[in-house]
Amino acid sequence: MGSSFVPTVMDLAYLAGTALFIFALYWMNDPKTARRGVFAGVAGMTLAVVGTLLAPGLVNWEWIAVAVVLGFAVGIPLSRVPLTAVPQRTALSHAFGGLAAGLVGVAKYYLWLAESPEQLTHFRMFAISAEVILGFLTLTGSLMAAGKLQEVKWIPQRPVTYPLQNASNLLLFAIAIVCGLLMVIDPIGYSYLFPVIIVLALAFGVLLIIPIGGADMPTVISLLNSYAGLAAVAMGFVLDNKLLIVAGALDGSSGLILSIIMCKAMNRSFSNVLFGAFGQVQAKAVGVEERTVKSETPEGAAQVMEQASRVVIVPGYGMAVAQAQHRVRELYDILTKKGVDVKFAIHPVAGRMPGHMNVLLAEADIPYDHLVEMDDINPEMGQTDVVLVIGANDVVNPAARHDKSSPIYGMPIIDADKARMCLAIKRSMNPGFAGIENELYFSESTYMLFGDAKAVVGELVKALSGGGGGH
Amino acid sequence: MGSSFVPTVMDLAYLAGTALFIFALYWMNDPKTARRGVFAGVAGMTLAVVGTLLAPGLVNWEWIAVAVVLGFAVGIPLSRVPLTAVPQRTALSHAFGGLAAGLVGVAKYYLWLAESPEQLTHFRMFAISAEVILGFLTLTGSLMAAGKLQEVKWIPQRPVTYPLQNASNLLLFAIAIVCGLLMVIDPIGYSYLFPVIIVLALAFGVLLIIPIGGADMPTVISLLNSYAGLAAVAMGFVLDNKLLIVAGALDGSSGLILSIIMCKAMNRSFSNVLFGAFGQVQAKAVGVEERTVKSETPEGAAQVMEQASRVVIVPGYGMAVAQAQHRVRELYDILTKKGVDVKFAIHPVAGRMPGHMNVLLAEADIPYDHLVEMDDINPEMGQTDVVLVIGANDVVNPAARHDKSSPIYGMPIIDADKARMCLAIKRSMNPGFAGIENELYFSESTYMLFGDAKAVVGELVKALSGGGGGH
């Protein structure tokens, strides 16, 4: 009973952990059950860790304890980053995930090579190669992505291109694959190729990210999430562990689906994101004929909104940068109190990560049932008195609907131009992410409110509360 | 390469078969892709069969060929039954499924017992017991259900009850379980218990169905589907075959979910269906005060419908029995041609199996996008001029909404009573499935059209086409 019983407890812990992870993601389908999902995830992870610690033959308890304590020491501060830094944090943590997968693969390979080479079957070697390539590629790729997002000085934000870039990257990748295949054929004889694979994977991660603009990073991060998941799957194949395989497959599909959703909402293809060097054309798009722009004072805007019966607020990346969400909340409160019907229109790729606006507005305690998705709010736009655009640009650019030459042509947008009046808060007439002008801001019915989003919304609130007077 | 290669082809065929079965059910989510689903199912099954035929050591090709040919010979006619007989056919085929699972379990047990008793591990024996119990229980249970549905003479339609029925059934089942457990503990020593288990399972299948009324059979059939699936799962555990396990799990969940849906739509619980002996109270429900019923001639009804602008047709079990769907199609055509807006209101448990009305109306070529689900049509009932109830009863009984003492209280219904006028086709004032009177038929605004559904609808059509005259 004694020693044969422990593996069974471990097996059951893994089985239960697998089910809990599935429930964790299942419960994320609704904000009401989502926190239960986190609980299930934590429970699953705890079962997995405890089950593993029951494995026979573990002795290096000090090492384990130190690593765990350090993990907590670094992990807790990392979980407290401001919401605007969440993309970077996510990238960084994919780097950690890649590192862990890669290191385990390396350790397992050399262990088997030294102690029991017969364990290195072709299949295992295939799995180890996949794990190591995916792991190290994710490591450097995610570090680059995090750097670009954090706007670290020595990592160029703009896409860097050079002649034959895609061809040489492909060549490099092909070499790594060939080395991997050789090792699969003879895991022991070709053991000297193993470090080569590692170096190639590390280099490939860097080269893959260099030609991608900082602004495309969210899509890339999602893909890297997928790779990190697949690395965990490969590790599962190496260690013959089904929990790892399922958890990895869940992540792999999550990353893939989120990046597909982002690509679709931007009306771009994967290959365009990865190899299109999007964002470098930005500089060219100046020099069109001068057009007139009307601007308005916060006081005037406040008056208009006060008299409206339906106001729709369209938040964008600018609101996130300015951290204006709490002021927006005040604006929402005061308008609602004055009897104005206020809704938020959320574009799927507003901001810089999927669901970005939702979290920000939720942070400011705005009830999530007032956040309306693009497809649901667009039909109501015609009956809206005032649209207030706060730091959004591409997601309200009507060119996406009709200008076939525009780089964002075909991307679904929020029809802010169809409302009776549009107020737009931004600091200048500079373009947004896609680097193109927005004709909405030159339209008859649009009035600009120039300035930082936080400051302008603050003034709106002041004007509204000062002005007093019921509706 | 030679012999070690074949199992791999088999493995891959099974893997692909598993994926295809999942896609088959996935594609059933939409009528547009559903036929592709059947194709995937057939492909998966073909792969499974061909993969198995490649297994080494098969010699009895004549037996296999004969069985396959006979299977086709019986299967093809069975697939041509009229749609009204589909419930019976389904029950019969669950019986076949249970039989197959049970026989394989028996064969495997005696094979291992004779040739290699060490193969009979505790786990395998557990799986075999489960397979045999579930299989044989499904066999007799489904035969009983098919008999009740087909109204075979020597199987009583009404629930049969006797004192201590549930207790004695439970006792029987407990004995079977104990025998099974004893065999798990010592598969060889207790081998004489194996026939006992078989007999108990066969008996239990009969006893389980006896107390259930013929009209509750659809729910029971769905549950038996679930059991047949679980029997396949058990067989998968016995044979160490993952394809069987997945396919069985898919069926198991399908049966369970469909029966849950039915129970919910009838506002009853599982235990009420299984042990409630529903339907035996029917005889008591007579003797209420005589109330007046208005009736109408087909000609009068035709005139009313011709002048209406919105007509909603509520089909029920009576339409299925009378095979009136083709006449209903003619009625639909002629009314539509006269400019009347005609919709069908489909209650989830109208008829005798889930989706019954949809198939019948589809058979009569009525476009499925004109079939509206209960929840979607109810809000429109107030603006409907005429509701035509064709052989439905319980699904339009307003007592379900307000009469707490009614056995169907709480069951969601189609609000036919809220329309300006209601026309109801049935043969008499007899109650429907639940055996209770329907106050709708005594209401101010209801006019009865007595007669067989097919005949009455035919007369309506005649009156409408004869009457001529645009709208």
Place this chain on the structure above:
Amino acid sequence: MRRRVLFGILLLWACASTFASEPAAAQATGGSSYMPLLYVFMLGSFIGFGVITRVSRLLHTPLMSITNAISAIAVVGAILVAGPTHPPIITILGAVALFASMTNIVSGFLITDRMLKMFKTDKGQK
């Protein structure tokens, strides 16, 4: 509904794992060989619940007949019993099982397709 489904999954899984721990404790060798099967069962049930709850109400009758056909996958076991050299009685059991499964496969898929062919929109076929 969702609750009940979750409950069902948990129940199935709890039963499976309870029984699983028992024989493993009793037999020291190969005690974990059935674990992969349990995983497959658990994951298959999750997929089943996910896929079936998405099926259109319109198609519940064809759904019943297609799952019916799929559960005839017992044909695999029947072939493996009927095929190899065995005492005749075993071969007969296998052949009967094979006949029964084959009947279900043929009639199940054919009737499903027959029903599905009937579903049309205004714009004609499909």
Place this chain on the structure above:
Amino acid sequence: MRRRVLFGILLLWACASTFASEPAAAQATGGSSYMPLLYVFMLGSFIGFGVITRVSRLLHTPLMSITNAISAIAVVGAILVAGPTHPPIITILGAVALFASMTNIVSGFLITDRMLKMFKTDKGQK
């Protein structure tokens, strides 16, 4: 969307099974031992696609961080490398991997919960 997802599943699966057939042909013994793992992978991917496509758009940011935490399941491998008696260099690799995974677990779950706590309806908490 649906098409692409299906395509993704098929692709993953095709890759997996292609590679799977190769080592099996080369080594006669235990050639099928990895099949259960392939099944688990395939079924897990199906579940992943099914579950993730149902996640509310509202929660895509927390979704990214919770999957992030879950992919730190690599912790299992890290413990199994760091724990047993091995040459020190291996233990160090394992410990670093353990540290990295532990960081992801802690920060991933904490930040997800922090974000989810913010989502409220009009009727207050939850």
